[in-house]
Amino acid sequence: MELVLDVVSWGFILAGSGFCLIGGLGLIRLRDMYARKHGASLIDTLGIGLILTGLMVQAGFTLVTAKLFLILVFVFFTSPTTTHALARAALNSGLVPDVDKDSPIKQGAVPSKK
Amino acid sequence: MRVIGLIGVWYMLHTFSLAVLLSGVWWLLSGYTLVLIIGLGIGSVILVLYICHRMDAIDHETHPVHLAAGCITYYPWLLWEIVLANWDVAKAILKNDDTVRPRLMHVKASQVSEVGRVTYANSITLTPGTVTLDIEGADLLIHSLTQGSKEGLETGEMDRRVTALELGKGGPSAFSQPALHDHPEDTSVKRDSET
């Protein structure tokens, strides 16, 4: 039983680390700020989610698990707020998103506020 | 002073559930059972309730109890959606070729209340691959990263589910609130007339 739990938490933590690394790579590689946001949101969702779930499996049913769960809930509700605030601030300050040719809204026609 | 009527009852219910929530979090994080320290905890809960009352922040918008029942089915579905979207975006980042096709588009939100729209926009932003850039009424401006994330949004599955959540499907109907439109002032008038 011990061994099974260890293997499961290993899996979760390794997968979470992998998603963190890919998200970090996305922060470097993607082409503009709006695209990089998606890389950052990889870290904010499954990166932190899987690693903390792995730690929860390690801890079992204790107060530690409850605290880890609270951290997850906080991140779950605050990260879309920061992402949206940042995206909107960038859009309002006139940073034009670099979009694909077949985008429904074309490159020049970005509805900017200013 | 608030008139004791429908609004008063609502206010008491929201205050009560907020108090229960705050006490639970306090106790979870401290874990103490000493009488003095629990007294201090009760004092801090009352202080926070007073501050929330002064900010006029105790209502169905900041403390949406009426959505709680629908959340039980909605959030597991959203979690699974997030896992799938993560996989999609991770593949796109690793390949970094034609699969990365950033697009901008408009999406209509079919929810009537502002809480429902915010839940929808938040869910879109939380799912990797799509970010809500702006909300204008029921019109959401979306930035999507890959073909898969764009198509996933265009099926309207998430929109349908958030609307069902908002209408309190499966939840106690007593907790459903009058629909909010673009002007919050309208509803306050409507709710006053109900008392």
Add this chain to the structure above:
Amino acid sequence: MFITAAAAVLVTMALALFRSLKGPTVFDRILAINSFGTLTVILISVHGFMAGRPEFLDLALVYALINFIGTIAVTKFVTYGALENTTDENEPGDI
């Protein structure tokens, strides 16, 4: 196992720091520092387990909250040049 996770998180932190130094816009930097904060939360939690001291989780919890408030404050400051509410009277106050 914890060392593997900590190493991966540290490498990702280095990548985020690189993006925050490179820019090119100020929003890129804020985004990178926000990710850096999330990674710090993970690192503190993992370190708490590694050292066998669960008290570190309280720090991680507080760090998650400070990270949120700090990002919002910096975004608002960059956009408006002030932290007070500078929107028009009829507009809902936002960021």
